Each structure stands twice: as C-alpha cells, then as structure tokens.
Amino acid sequence: MGRFNYAFQNYDATRHVRSSVREKDISHKHAREVAVAIKGLSIDKARDYLLAVINKKRAIAFRRYKNQVAHRSDPGMMSGRYPQKTAKEFIKVLDNLESNAEYKGMDLDRLRIINATTHKGVVVKRFTPRAMGRATAKNNVLTHIELVAQEI
Secondary structure, eight states, X not given: OOOOOOSOOSOOTTTEEEEXXXXXXXXXXXXXXXXXXXXXXXXXXXXXXXXHHHTTSSOEEOSSSOTTOOBOOSTTOSXXXXXXXXXXXXXXXXXXXXXXXXXXXXXXXXXXXXXXXXXXXXXXXXXXXXXXXXXXXXXXXXXXXXXXXXXX
C-alpha cells in the first residue's frame, strides 16, 4: 500500500489525534453526510449517535445529496436516511481514534472531533453482461475517511 497524506492542515502532534481508513466499500455520498453530522461531537456522543443510526432510532440529515430523500421525524431535520453500513465503518474509525488518543495519554472526555473528511478513492471497473451480446459498466467507487480530534 502506498503512502498517503491527511487532508487536515496545521496538525500538531501534541494537541491533535487522527485516524483514517482507506478504500472502504461504502457510499461516498453517505460518508460525506455522516462526516458532517459527527463533526464537533465528542467521541462518545458520536458513537452513541451512530449506534442509534444503525438501530434506526436517529437519522442522518442529508443536506447535499437529498433528491427524492424522504423527510424524517427527528427534530430539526428535513431529508434524512439511515446509512447503516457507513455508520459501522465510522464506528471502527472512532474506535481507532480513541485508542490513538489513549496511546498519546489524552483525556478522552475533553476530545472533540474538529475535522471529518471523506474522499473518493479508487474506482473498481467491472461490467455486467446484457442481452444481445452487450455489456453495461458496473463501477464501484471506494471511499477514504479521515477523522481528527483535539483536546478542548
């Protein structure tokens, strides 16, 4: 696996802790909306929120990718969904972030997620056979996730 850089600028190893996962098979649109939803939360609150999303108790507000997305009954939310697969991957990254903070000796109660970034990764190109000898493209876009937390 090649080397990679983080998108977060002005990283200070004494104040910040970061974690990332590369090339996961999740929707980049769902990942973007989940990242916006958990930015600014503590690690425990973000984990509780994502567990509620997995159990379909709370929804993730869809602000950018919201064409034909139904309304949800959560307070202050218009369009929303329950991206369970993406939430599970974000919980793994949150666990990694928490263990990195423990290793650095940071106070977990004072950590806040200050940056949550997602990027499109590699496109896996395949095809599906169709009738009359034709084929249809079946492209799968993998996703990168990066989280940065800071003691406040």
